[in-house]
Amino acid sequence: MPIILSPEHERVIDQAVRSGAFHNSSEVLDQAFEIIRAEVERGDWMLEHREAISARIEKGFAEAEQGELIDGDVAMEILRQRRAARIKS
DSSP, X not given: OOOOOOHHHHHHHHHHHHTTSOSSHHHHHHHHHHHHHHHHHHHHHHHHTHHHHHHHHHXXXXXXXXXXXXXXXXXXXXXXXXXXXXXXX
8 A cells, every 4th residue: 555645744754763763764653553553542442431431520520619629749649650550450
């Protein structure tokens, strides 16, 4: 399947290779496709869990309206810990 890249796409790929982060254009495209695949999967997951996500958002808004808030730094630490636990499992 032939693919035609726009001049902008070629510039971005060349710039990524010149940065030293990638050895060649294939590595750049491999990374780009991996990011796209992950985004598609994440979008699919969000659609599958739409009701549960909406319920949690509504609960959060209700808690905020009642003054049940968490300090931003504390919230970020909780999110970091949850992410680390997900990565481990």
